[in-house]
Amino acid sequence: MDLRALFQSYKPALVRITVQTPIGDLSTGTAFHIGDGWLVTAAHVLRGGVLQEVVSEHSSVPLSAQSVIFNKDDRIDLALMKTDLDLSHYLHMTTIHGSPKGFVQTDHIELGGHLDDWLGDELVLSKVLLMGYPPIPFSQQAVLLASEGEVNAVVDKYSGPHPHFIISCPARGGFSGGPVLSEYGFLLGVLVEALVMDGKDAETGYSSAISIEPLLVMLHDNGIYPGKNRQLIEALLDGIDNGFGKPFRLARWTRFIGASTKKFRTLVWQNKRV
Template sequence: MGEKVPRKVKYDPKYIGLYHNTALKIANKLVAEGLLSTWGNKTGIYQQFQGNSYDAEKMHYNAYDFLIYGFAEVVNHYNRSIRIIEVAEDKTGKIDVGTGFAILHKHTKQYFITAKHCLPKNSEIRMKILLGFSNGFAYPENIYSHIDDNVDIAILEFSDKMALSDKFFVLETPYLLDKILVSGYPPVPGTADAILVSSTGEITAMAKTYFHKYEQIYVNANVKGGSSGSPIINEYGSIVGVIIESARDIINNDLQDELRFGTGLTSDLIFEILESIDNKGDIHKKMKFSINSNNSFRLT
């Protein structure tokens, strides 16, 4: 920034306002995040800035671009990393849907994270990945859950001979009042194909519940059926949690809360389970499943 202003912007009035406002908006955003500081006594388009910090890993994952260009850039970048899960019930044939997302743990292992209740027993579970089997569906090598059955997280491990995605999320610790994005595949009336639906909000609360000893996060993004397993993403494009349910009405538990708050489990808990898997720890267990002829699978 500083005094190097493009000539046409400096002298052509029709460009001055646009350039001035855009440049200052980006700079002030970076100042607010602590990445830049102002210095000198100049103002406006001549204001000078200096960098405070630089994180090479964040740069590698496009975090600074996401911070500047917003959540629309996050959705555009990671849309193929968020996948729909189709569940066909054996008795009725009814199709339900859930969501999950791809991460690369320690830069080597491909995992797909979702809510455990998105993988019910007595149902055919269908998933498509970026590069799997020729007929479209793909099954994992292993499926893991937390040793505590009340923890609603499932982790699917995929072979390195497949490509779960071409881009993978990273995990980051959530904080109260973080601005967040939730993207998933809730059913949309009047549409023939699954649509990735995104909603923004904040982490409005973080608290432990009587269901288990782990912290849950509450977000005011628009969350509804089909959003289970959706990633909760911060402004840097990192995963801070996974949606497990929409909030229920306090009087009638069969009804959704009018504000459609979402409940999630934290990325810290996901990381703990992944570390347990990686180091043969004791807070995870394998879930048994069988493979169908069309490469879908079912929990047994």
């Protein structure tokens, strides 16, 4: 999947978050839309500060934050925010010209379906796209930044549960909460931290993205089934046969990636018909 097509397809779903810290500084983080006004971000983006602004990338209009849900396990750096974001006009009334091959006009980011016990090293060296709002020196305004990278490793941290993807994109503040998209067209994980030691600057660390299972469980536990992501959440967590198979992890991954690629191509075909 062309990462330019991923960027153009999913950038309308990106949202910038600005928080005032206890000492009065402004801190920027990233969130993204998964459907029905629900945003996903890293919990530390919102904790310990006062929310100042939530701005849609597509419309540049401040959004109303209606509620925030943090993961019940403080070690899991994820949060959900309900907003009044509505991209239906973009989705149904806007015609896109000159988009790259593979572009899909969508108002949300499609969640992945890879559960923790499926993960081995099958995705190591596959390409990823990270999007977010790290501060850019001398820029007159906040700009959505896209960074191409690859999966370097999948690690289990002793400081918390769930696998994390180590990606080659540079670790920069402002990327926190941003989506890490697989080249196969689905959400691989959420950028939550830079892994560093001995008090070094975050920029010298490894970019770490938490995998998708805790987000799926969080949505399920709170009865949130946003938009077109509902079917995936129910299939994975309610015991419905999802067709990915059970015998071998590699076989499951091969079928899942194939199904994801086919689904993305179907969406492209349907969009062209419209």
